[in-house]
Amino acid sequence: MNKKEIQMSRMWKYFVDATADIIQEEGLEHVTIRKVADRAGYNSATIYNYFSEMSHLIFFASMKFLKDYTEEVAQYIQKGKDPIEQYLLAWECFCRHSFKQPQIFHAVFIMDLTDPPEKLLEDYYKIYPADLINIPEELQSILFERNVSKRGRSFLEIALKEGYIKEENVDAINELTILVWQGMFTNILNNRKSYDAQTAVDITMNYITEIVQNANLFHFKEPKQEE
Incomplete structure (x- = not known):
């Protein structure tokens, strides 16, 4: 992977792992964009640079x-x-x-x-x-x-x-x-x-x-x- 792809992958994992942590601790029904952003250490708008839909983020986290x-x-x-x-x-x-x-x-x-x-x-x-x-x-x-x-x-x-x-x-x-x-x-x-x-x-x-x-x-x- 080139540098851009590595950066994309790293950011992607930050948000997916943060979502998975929330699912593990609070349950899937309590996942929100704000909670994921706070857990990952970024603002909510940044998430949409990597995931077009909230459902995608939940899908990826659920796969874990x-x-x-x-x-x-x-x-x-x-x-x-x-x-x-x-x-x-x-x-x-x-x-x-x-x-x-x-x-x-x-x-x-x-x-x-x-x-x-x-x-x-x-x-x-x-x-x-x-x-x-x-x-x-x-x-x-x-x-x-x-x-x-x-x-x-x-x-x-x-x-x-x-x-x-x-x-x-x-x-x-x-x-x-x-x-x-x-x-x-x-x-x-x-x-x-x-x-x-x-x-x-x-x-x-x-x-x-x-x-x-x-x-x-x-x-x-x-x-x-x-x-």
């Missing part, structure tokens, strides 16, 4: 709390004997971490960022390359995918190629499992259920496992498009 997840999911997947087991294990790991840290996972995977999240992920790992050290290369492309639907489909396409599921069922399995997770995740995020994290994981994975294991017994029809 995903390191345990990204390292653990690789270990989970390696336990699977086939693509279906790997798919279920990946979901189990995702549920465990997302239900424990709903605000963090909302910021990374659901919150409107206005800009393409793939580019933001690329920028993050340029500044924090150490976060990728323990992640197998074949999984890195999946972890760079912030879209939950595309992440899930990556595993199902492997299962399809190896003959574990039918092609006409791939999209239905993917969509149904995501809807199950989203329903539980929304309940937890909005305090609509009093489940502890492990109970929420058990319930969600019971439904997801049933969907995946019984998928080939059913014929999922494509919904008719309105003319």
Whole structure:
């Protein structure tokens, strides 16, 4: 990197680390531009020289709390004997971490960022390359995918190629499992259920496992498009 890029990277880290500290100490809902600026030792206007949206700063800071997840999911997947087991294990790991840290996972995977999240992920790992050290290369492309639907489909396409599921069922399995997770995740995020994290994981994975294991017994029809 040239001097300008080094300076940009340094300033970028000041603000991201300051935001992460506030999230750690007070919670994501208490992050403000003024607090971040004060913690980093700069004025609020300076932040907008490096981040066009507050949501971007929260996204980058939230990514710092995903390191345990990204390292653990690789270990989970390696336990699977086939693509279906790997798919279920990946979901189990995702549920465990997302239900424990709903605000963090909302910021990374659901919150409107206005800009393409793939580019933001690329920028993050340029500044924090150490976060990728323990992640197998074949999984890195999946972890760079912030879209939950595309992440899930990556595993199902492997299962399809190896003959574990039918092609006409791939999209239905993917969509149904995501809807199950989203329903539980929304309940937890909005305090609509009093489940502890492990109970929420058990319930969600019971439904997801049933969907995946019984998928080939059913014929999922494509919904008719309105003319």
